[in-house]
């Protein structure tokens with residue numbers, strides 16, 4: 634030990650300090666963005682390798698030369714997560730919602746109807762059933778079996794229509810009921826500004842996976858409710874995006890009957 638200390642020079646001290654800096658910088662680099670990390674890592678590595686060749690830093694030179702031999706393996710280990718992600722992205726096609734033409738038409742009808750009703754401040758509540766059945770949660774209602782069209786939705790919710798109060802239910806791409814009472818949410822955190830129409834939408838969405846569109850009679854704003862959450866004052870593009878996504882998820886979760894795509 635005393636021999637070791639006696640032969641310890643200033644050069645050795647610098648050598649150890651350099652090693653400490655390399656380890657420290659290396660730890661910091663790992664926290665940064667992958668591309669920057671890679672460039673910085675390679676730059677630091679080769680600069681130090683060259684430096685150590687022309688200086689007397691034996692330990693640093695030895696370490697870097699040893700590392701250089703297996704640098705590819707080391708890089709693969711350090712960046713394994715990023716490399717895996719890059720390969721996965723390379724092999725993956727962009728995910729577009731898989732949605733049928735009839736559903737696209739239905740979505741456009743819903744967007745048209747809600748926009749028209751919002752403009753005229755006609756209140757509306759429209760439930761789009763996905764996987765969970767909701768029949769046991771509906772109190773009253775009138776059975777209908779009709780295509781989803783903006784004209785029909787507009788006329789159902791007209792104030793003098795006998796079935797304008799309550800919710801319209803859309804199942805399997807058809808309007809199946811109107812004038813339905815939904816369970817009201819008991820969530821105390823719902824903003825006081827939301828009345829029973831919005832609370833009914835929230836109540837159903839807390840119990841099922843249905844998507845619910847609400848047009849406020851008072852403000853003329855359109856909201857979408859799902860999973861017990863409300864997105865208030867939505868533009869048509871956002872409604873379209875969420876409906877497409879929601880109906881696509883419905884399909885991907887559900888076992889397909891034979892013959893269906």
Ligand SMILES: Nc1ncnc2c1ncn2[C@@H]1O[C@H](COP(=O)(O)OP(=O)(O)OP(=O)(O)O)[C@@H](O)[C@H]1O
Pocket residue numbers: 756757758797798799800813814815816817826827828829830831832833848849850851852
């Ligand atoms: N449980 C329910 N299920 C379905 N619809 C309901 C229910 N309760 C109330 N509604 C509908 O909401 C209407 C009353 O809306 P209210 O003004 O209380 O709510 P709101 O959330 O403030 O909506 P708006 O912004 O349109 O006024 C009723 O006329 C009825 O059509």
